[in-house]
Amino acid sequence: MSYIEELQKRVQHIEKGGQEKYHQKNEEKGKLFVRKRLELLFDEGIDIEDAFFANCMDDSLPSDGVVTGIGKINGQDVCVMANDSTVKAGSWGKRTVEKILRIQESALTLELPILYLVDSAGARITDQIEMFPGRRGAGRIFHNQIKLSGRVPQICLLFGPSAAGGAYIPAFCDIVVMVDGNASMYLGSPRMAEKVIGEKVTLEEMGGAKMHCSVSGVGDVLVKTEPDAISYARNYLSYFPKNFREKPRTYEAKAVKEFEKSIEDIIPENQNAPFNMYDFINRIIDEDSFCEIKKKFAPELITGLSRINGKSVGIIANQPRMKGGVLFPDSADKAAKFIQLCDAFNISLLFLMDVPGFMIGTKVERAGIIRHGAKMLAAMSEATVPKISVIVRKAYGAGLYAMAGPAFEPDAVIALPTAQIAVMGPEAAVNAVYANKIAELPEEERAAFIKQKQDEYRDDIDIYRLASEMVIDAIVEPNNLRKELVKRYQIYDAKNVVFTERKHGVYPV
């Protein structure tokens, strides 16, 4: 055999991945081969691949079970590491870990986004001394991820299991997309749970995609198929610059989608009646530009990327249709991470307020709502990208603060004529102040007294009074809101500030 023939033979063998039976098994589960995934992910396939021959002295471990390299998404170079689950279930040996570390280090030096296509059973126990505890062991993958965090976008597409320590790869990514039915994350498998703590539970219940995307919040986006996950990631990246030094690309502006009902028509007059905030969002953003994150987790607060006049804008919006739009520990967590994500990559923020406040009661106090709420306030406060707060309807209590109220240096607080800012709503306030008085009154006089006091209270918090006191910067007709936002984001683009100088804050995480 000539040198060339030998090389070609070896390349062909490695390119095929693991044994045929594992390919078949994957196919039955709707899982694509790692090289097929990369073909779909990149504009035109992987451009460069390193350590293709890793562990090539062992025929049974092609590329040591992971593909690493660089290719283009939307014309932009991005780094990738992709497990090959046809090779020893995608488990990590010494060289697997070294390959992952090296592509991460490329992402660090080139300051390029990195994607982790995860489908791995975890550590290869037989290799543990070489791959687990040392300086270049698996722990360093997470150390690198933490170093990369906020410098370049980090995306995890979870196609299979991500077990034990491996589950920290998704945890340190900006976003985790999970394929329903196949993706899972857990520290200890159901089998281990039964043995060690006596719990009987299925994998889906304990660490399945649905659970993580709706209950734990470790997952962000639930998709049906692998191609869905890949196209989500390609679209998601279009809202981002390649690293923290740059601004997101501006796209050609698209008009708002046309609706029969205007914004004015969809906002109910009664502050306490629900309406659907998605209808509001769709009436101010470029058509079809909403890329939602954590749709199924804490749905009382909507977070997503959008474009307004072609520019990336991160939206944080209360959803009165779910739990009254009240803020809970989970909604505060969700907001904090999303705000940090946008601020890290120079994506402007838009807060849409219709919030009765933070939830009260034993359950949430025990869950540490004060601590979680403080986290949201800290992230929002520290964000130095252009931020605009729109008071759609009510903004009560600490809800006003958490949603970038006037004290937190938003570039503008814009009120719609339906806005109402107060420590609490009229019903609660009259009850709090006059409870004793109301109890003393004869029953037939109570209703009239309550109504009179509520009316007085409403006058006191009248939106024009707040405009007169310069609490808010503008009152805008709802149907002109988009125009106003377009102008303001254009102008605020010049913003360039540093929050404060220090090593880092000490937050109530």
Added chain:
Amino acid sequence: MEEVKAMMAGNVWKIVVAVGDTVEEDQDIVILESMKMEIPIVAEEAGTVKEIKVTEGDFVNEGDVIAIIES
């Protein structure tokens, strides 16, 4: 069969369907009053209302079953 559960603690303000009614996905079943807000509790799938487990004025906790829908 779907159990419609309260998504947060509150009082049952209005029951807007009756046993035997056909409901669509996302249709309001009851409206809670909590934090001074009207909180609609909706059916997650279409079906027929088999049982309503609360009456107006009841206090419900997060996770309490409010109604049962048969699909």
